[in-house]
Amino acid sequence: MKKPPEKSILKKLERLRRGHKPRVLDLFSGCGGISLGFNSAGFQIDAAVEIDPTAAETHARNFHSELSPELLAAHMKPRDLTQIEPDELTSALSLGTVEDSFDVVVGGPPCQAYARVGRAKLRDVADHPSAFKVDPRGNLYLRYLHFVEATQPLALLMENVPDAMNYGGHNVMAEVAEALNDLGYIARYSLINTAFHGVPQMRDRVFLIAYHRALNTEVHFPKATNHLVLPSGYAGTRAVALKYIDLFEKQCFVEADHGNPSLPGPVTTMDALGDLPSITLHLEGKLKRGARRFDEFIPYGPRTKFTAYARLMRKWQGFEAPGEGLRDHVIRYLPRDADIFRHMPSGGEYPAAHATAVKLWEKKIKQIERRLAKPVSKNDREALFAKMVPPYPVHNFPNRWWKLRPDAPSRTLLAHIGKDTYSHIHYDSAQARVISVREAARLQSFPDGFCFSGTMNPAYRQIGNAVPPIMAKRLAEKMMEALQGAAVPTLVAAE
Template sequence: MKRPPEKSILKKLERLAQGHKPRVLDLFAGCGGISLGFDAAGFQIDAAVEIDSAAVETHARNFHSHLTSELLAAHMKPRDLTRIEPDELTEELSLGPVADAFDVVVGGPPCQAYARVGRAKLRDVADHPSAFKVDPRGNLYLRYLHFVAATQPLALLMENVPDAMNYGGHNVMAEVAEALDELGYVARYSLINTAFHGVPQMRDRVFLVAHHRSLDSDVRFPEAANHLILPPGYAGTRAVALKFIDLFDKQYFVEADHGDTSLPGPVTTQDALGDLPPITLHLEGKLKRGARRFNEIVPYEPTCKLTRYARLMRQWKGFEAPDEGLRDHVIRYLPRDTDIFRHMPIGGEYPAAHATAVKLWEKRVRQIERRLKKTLSEKDRTALYAEMVPPYPVSNFPNRWWKLRPDAPSRTLLAHIGKDTYSHIHYDSAQARVISVREAARLQSFPDGFSFSGTMNPAYRQIGNAVPPIMAKSLATTMMETLQNAALRRSKRLVAAE
């Protein structure tokens, strides 16, 4: 027997049919990558739940600065999803009854729970009946589903890392889809690389989209906007993630569109960063160690030619570039490594960086010996080696460093960029540096008018944790079409019934 649609679902469809924007609740919101994409696609961002104080302040200032100071303060409050209930959230934010407050729920549980880097720590609790209490990250998706059940959205989006398809021997995304089926939703998930959708970054993520059955709509994923051949490392990772699909029920999985050669190539790092002002303070001895605050303005280059992507980053509606210039175009001061950055090859990884450092050390030894006209002692040579050569074993950290290729998208930005930025060294050897906060934001597709709270390290972390807004917009646009079509059908039925 077919279940009749819930009253709140029909009420929300009628609201959309009247021309109102769909209202979004963003869970595990971070600084707002998904929110920004949905905002750009015509959604209304009404609430977010985020535990990190810097990230939630960023989110509130970018999406709720038009509210009264009292309401803005309420949106800036860090919240732990394991400790707050849906009705408490809507009460604190003055959003009315929880079942009527939102049309769409989005978000993704922190990926540390699924990523390979964290699995060793979670292995012992993966199948534990109280895993949520032992390590709450492992089952945070259960809290996501709890909020879905309480808010009864028309549609939802969940994002996570590819390992979510094989976490502790089970497919989290398939399990979520099954649970959503019980809640009255049709769910599908897909493994999508953001470089196929106009992001200058090769970032594989799993996206699950679900519609309430009352919408009577198939779940669709966006078509590719760009085409590329992924490097072997990405292709291998995707193969590992996808091979487990056959072990589980395949009915929920949808293969992503990769387009073909008729599409434009990917957005490259040079497309994304080439118009930003050069940074040379570290080469002039004007930079020191310590926290970088965003209190100095760096003006744009007045005569720089803009790529299509750079123009988008400057002209994003509602987040246009500030007239005075950029406040977060700041970098880490890494004096030992400046010459390494300058001389290591484009696309080089840590082994190349280490080899470059050794050559520079050998050259310095020869220079000193020529000047002194004597051979350096082993002690002096060793001391100079420690001063010039990074100490990490080459075999243990092959991917720790990477120098961007200007003719290709960037590798994946991770939250670890908040601790060091060696994974993204600028391709311009003359600048001999790692990427700035604003350049990291550009690679993640945050527009220049989107500001980050806190100092340099928290900003890097927020950016690395985010879903690229352009990818979110692509998904949101497809979801908006589904919602509008469903609302239109509902409106026609109401008219026909009169």
């Protein structure tokens, strides 16, 4: 016999019927990429759990700045999902009872959580909420499911990297879908590249959407808004990720829409960055080593034409750029590499960068020899080589460096840009530099009015870890349609 929906589910549907916004709990929230997308689609961001102190502060500053100082401080507090229970969270944030506090749960367990969790363990989470302690490698997926079981949301979203579909010979996302089925949800997942949805970045990620059976609705993913042909490397990654979708799992997997050539082309890096002010301080000898703080206001400067994307970044509702300018348009100090950045070709990787550096070194040697009218000694040649040419082996990490193409989307931004930014060298050779913090945010589709806490390196890391807000908004819009369709006027809450 079909199990009747929980009382809390009916109450939540009735609340939506009365016109209230769906309330979101963001787990593993980071700085708030998913939260921003859902906020912009009409959802209400009520809580987040994030272990990184700087990211937790960023999230709170952007979504809860209107609260009292005491409550804002409570939202800013970093929290370890393995160390906090759902009722402790709702109590700390004054949100009421756990089962009545949230309508939607979202989040992406970090990729370090990959483990051979196993179907049995995931399916046992409802009966054994502390089962995650048995195998700490898989605890973050289990904790996500534990929060779902406790909060009883109407809907949920989970995001992860493609490897979640092919880890150690098993498909984590399919296993999560099975576990959600046992908790009363219908779940579907899809492998989506964000460039098909207006993000100026080719970023493959797995998204799982689930609805409680009481909603009586199907899962749908957004149609593509842009069209492109992905480079061969992305096609190969997708093939590996899809390898472990078996016949049963195909019931839960939905092929992503890639549109057709009649759609607009992708948003390019020039579309995304072309309106931002040039940075040349490093070429003028005015940039020094040290932490970059966001305490200097940089005006946009005179420019009358922007792309639709640039206009969106400046005018995103609720996150408009303050004062017609930026405070985080800052870059790393990389004095050795400016000439390499200037002369390497757009789309060039580390082998091209290394070859460019060697040519510049050879040219410098000839200049010195002409000036001195004698050969440069072996020791001096080697010393100059070490000064001008990057020391990394040419073929070990070919993707370590990459110069953006102005006519194409960016490659995937990763958290590693918090350590170095060679993977994203600006396409403008005249500026001869890596991308700034704000440019990284633009490529990830964060609007200019979204403020990052901390200094340069933590901000880069937060951006690289985030879900692009535009992609999150596209998914949130489909989920809003489903929730509004389910909250029909004839539905009344249980007494």
